[in-house]
Amino acid sequence: MKHWKKGLCGLLAAVLMVPAGLAAPVSGGKNLSDLEGHWAQKEVEAAVASGWVDGYPDGSFKPEKSITRAEFTKMLLDAIHLTPDSETVAWMKENALTDDIWGNPTEYTPKLYDMSGHWLTSQGWLDAALYSGMVVPDDYNGKNFRPEKAIARYEIALMTDRALGLVYPASQPVEGELPFTDKEEILDWMKGYVNESVKAGVLKGYPDGSFQPNKTSTRAEAVVMIQRMLEEMEEGLNHDITVVARYKENYKEHGEEGTILQEEETDQIQLQVIDNIIYASLNDMYDVEIDLIKKYGKESADKLGVAWWPIQQEMIAGITNVSSGSLYYYQMGNEIYYWESNGSEKMFCAPTRALYGELMVPVCDLSHYSREAQDEWKGGWDPETNTLTLLMYYRVPPERYS
Template identity: 35%
Template sequence: MPTDLTEGNFKLTIHKMTSTAGIVPDSMTLLSPVFELLKSFDGSFKKPVTLRFKIQAKLLGADRRAGMFYYDETNGKWIEVEGHAENDEFVATVHHFTKFAVFSVAKEAPPQVKPEKPLPPVVHFNDLKGHWAEVMIQETAAKGIVSGYDDGSFKPDQFITRAEFTVMLMRALAPEAADPNSGVSFTDSDKIGIWAQRYVSEAARLHVVSGYADGTFRPDEDVTRAEMTAMIIRASKISTDEGGPLSFSDANEIPDWAKGAAAAALRWGIAQGRTGNEFAPDGKATRAEATVMLMRMLQLNK
């Protein structure tokens, strides 16, 4: 745990759950115990906290991988977080506390840069029925901008990384425009998957994306709603002076560098608030949110 996580002192409680009845379905295989982490203040940490869980790696088969999940109390389901396995441990960074566990999950194929054959007019995923973004996700998939997983799912509520969103955004702009020789690189370019390198490089050349002060791109970090909105507005070449008043309930929490983009996105109908009309600038964007905002961008640019 880094220093200056929050103002003042706080109490941390770690509880190893002895019973998981009602929260872990039979279809999910645990590789670690379920731990409930609690803190004595509301809100998120100022800095990410690193979690290291011991796992039973021997339970993994050739077609399985380890994945850390947190339990969404509101919707009663497990949501995966970004992380990686290190021998008999699983390591992840989080900004909030709740119930966490490591599960055995099916390996997924990396997103394809370009389909080998034309996609059908309508793409159906097996986990979208009744989802609020179902229609737009299907339409965007039919255009070849987004793709699902080998098991036929789309995982609409899973967080999307900076690399994944950049690929989707560049595909939406013009799939053929990705230049593998753009010459833009980051200090952690070796961490950018082959499937995303040309798109990230081209997006940087066009000033659609930028790195951090230390020269990194951090491809595997989940993209925030503020970052995603700023990237879309830059890609759309909409002036950040074209916005209006920020009517979001948490407008004062939007960082200065993103306020113009948020206002423009609101005015042109690209971005909408979450529950309670919150923009949630630091909130992690989901695959569904990213897809819908890209579709709105395309409709606006017709």
């Protein structure tokens, strides 16, 4: 993550041809003519009812037909709400960066050379895939996606891991050997992704002990794997928690120091509760913080200054009018984050997660909670009222008030 240290403060300051089987929606999965008694009937009907997969114009689903790379990409993005018109995709495109050959941040302009005129491109799904990091051009020979090629199981492992925000753990060395009889067929760089997808329950081995990484998948199999991924991603979304945002601002005005302290209840922060850990959307928290600064602060804040590395699933964030050195660096799937001011390494109580492309931060460990909210997104918890209090702490640079 050393590339985060180079040039970011300055950068931020400046800051229809439709394929059969994906269009022509069928009303209600139970009306599909060729699903009765199929092993994936329940999953396919649920997916059709949710709207992220359709049948064919003749009323069939063709569950045993191979699914192409393009079809799977569209299906996956639709399932996790990263559609071409989504606000999250627009945010990713606006803030996407990569590293140049010297390790400095530069604008991310991904390119696949064989996608001109393809429906995935014309409908906007390709941009959504590239800027969200679901598809990385360098993964494909000559940066040719070959969209009509049947997708292999190892590719599904890769893309579903990315959807779950598991690039960081998948990039780490795998402890021990993979438990598959054909592990030698899994490329070294893919082993971490296969391992993470199996741990998440998205892909599974075969009864003979093999994984078969190069085996292509059917439409039914693809739906089932995406359903498993969604079950992992959406765990803990149903809860009854009151969120209170406590705004604390330290400032210096006319030679005297002061503090503003206000708090408000908010329903603008998406939460998950998983294994006694409360997770909150990082972007939502920053949005609420900025609103509180505008409402109560001694100084206005325009917006959140951000940068997004799609390939590494890394993000930096800081309020745009804070002086240099107040940026934080986060990565999906990692429990470590950094404060640029002094390069200090900080730890969350658990690794961050991904939810529909949003970075979800662990803000409270319910098995070891404090009733008082603290800085660094450490929420206070009141079990009697099911209330989570988050401290929105804004340090006004002293030179602004003298």
